[in-house]
Amino acid sequence: MARFRYEGRDRKKIRSGVITATNQRGAIEKLREEGIRVTNILQLEETTLQKDIQIGNPVKREQFIMFLRQFSTLMRAGVTIVDAVHILSQQVESKPLQKVLVQVDDELRKGNSLSSALAEHPKIFEPLTVNLIHAGELSGNIDESLDRLATYYEKAYQTRQKVVSAMTYPAVVGVLAIGVVIFLLSSIVPMFVDMFASFGGELPLITQFVMAASEFVQQYWYLLLLIVAIIGIVFWMLRRDPKGRYFLDTVLLRMPIFGKIFKKSALARMTRTLSSLFSSSVPILQALTMVERVVGNEVIAKVVIEARDSLQRGGSLTEPMRNHWAFPPLIGHMISIGEKTGSLDHMLSKVAEFYEKEVEAETDRLKALIEPMMIVFLAVLVGTIVLAIMMPMFGMFENIDNM
Incomplete structure (x- = not known):
């Protein structure tokens, strides 16, 4: 509910005050029912305490x-x-x-x-x-x-959840790996530095590298935080700029392995939205305008805009799609068949179902492949640090045996 400050008059005197209503029209109607003829009304800005604090979408x-x-x-x-x-x-x-x-x-x-x-x-x-x-x-x-x-x-929710679940595992393992490495370099490795210095001999290259990395983390840890902050700020600035968003979405679609999933997910969303709008008899130009706003990828959205402009000039809906790297030939062919047979909504629905199944299959394959890869990656990182610590100790034990 919004709050409005009003000025008006009833039969006896000038009235002013604050009233709560859904919108300005509702506020005027409420005042009219009270016998007040409104001469001026202004919506008040809500303070932080008056606002309902919401993070993300207010409804799941x-x-x-x-x-x-x-x-x-x-x-x-x-x-x-x-x-x-x-x-x-x-x-x-x-x-x-x-x-x-x-x-x-x-x-x-x-x-x-x-x-x-x-x-x-x-x-x-x-x-x-x-x-x-x-x-x-x-x-x-x-x-x-x-x-x-x-x-x-x-359908859109299920597809999105598939993509999120495929991205979550490598992201969590990656953050965990970085955290473990930083902990080992900043807390465990320094405990052995003095011991290694007392040996007097030359340390293995792997040990020298790990000790140098440990010293860097201890002395310049703030640089790591600064780098993370700079990356976050640059990313935020790019997302706010139309050209920056287009660049990021291009990188996203062209990424090895993950790019296929993001592209098929965006195409599924585009075709599913168009199919729903056409099925409800929404005019095609209006439908394309709405799809451009909800597709969630600037690269795909730009092609949708070009398709709309092509239709306005009397051209083909599929021409911009056929000439763009992000659109497989399947989409252009299916839309052309739908246009010729008068069943465009049905064809788009079939394309959406195809790409939704493709996203599901790709994410299942990715999860099956990436789990062992991430485990090996984590084991190599931790194993390298452990090996760097253990190798000088093995050399020390050998010297003791020889004595």
């Missing part, structure tokens, strides 16, 4: 999918939109979603449409959701639009 994706499924089921059962929203506002688990649904319920009871009420809350209801529901309102098939949305988000 699985909870949002369940909400869409339940909403669709209620609509199919013949429940009115107002009653369905009221029922769901009382039983959804997510507190932010529950709070928003109460406000949507109020808007519906004032005579506003469902899509316009949802559009007031863009942090939870993305433009894609609002447009598909609006299309359902126009066609009278809101239940189908809700079911289609639930399927879309479910």
Whole structure:
């Protein structure tokens, strides 16, 4: 709920104050019901204490999918939109979603449409959701639009989870390996430095290298933190700049091994979104504009924009895709067949299913391959440090035996 400072007058005197409402229109209506004619109204900025602190998406994706499924089921059962929203506002688990649904319920009871009420809350209801529901309102098939949305988000969520799970293991093992190496170099190796110095002989090259690395970590540890901070700042700055985002996404798609997974995941998301929009009779130019915003990769998004511009000039939808390295020939061929046969949504759905299965297969293969590789990598790092410590000690024992 937002807070508004207003000025106005009733039949007796000038009135001013602060009122809480969903939006400015709701605030004016509340004041009108109290007999106050508003002459000036301004939304107040919320202080840190007044704001609901949220990190990331306020509603978990699985909870949002369940909400869409339940909403669709209620609509199919013949429940009115107002009653369905009221029922769901009382039983959804997510507190932010529950709070928003109460406000949507109020808007519906004032005579506003469902899509316009949802559009007031863009942090939870993305433009894609609002447009598909609006299309359902126009066609009278809101239940189908809700079911289609639930399927879309479910598929996208599953694909994303596959990619995340494939990236998590090497990331965790990599951080663990770095942590173990730093601990050994800063805490364990220094304990043997004086002992090795008392030997008087020349140390093995591997021991000299490890001791030098240990000394560097102890004396210049702040440089390591500085390097990490600089990398983080550079990455953040690149993500804020359109050209920087395009560069990073290009690197991401061209990465060895992982690049295939990221590319297929982005293509699956693009084709799944287009299929859902076309199935709901959203105009093709509007659909392409929305896909460009939600695809999540600047390289793919740029090709989508070029495809939209090509259509506006009277050209082909597939021409920019066929001439771009990120798009396999399969997509261009399938879209061309869909255009000729009038079943573009069906063809795009088939392409999305194909790439979703490809992502699943690639991530399974990657996890099977990378687990032993990461174990070997960690063993080599730790083993090198242990060997560097043990080799001079073996030499010392040999000298004692010879004496």
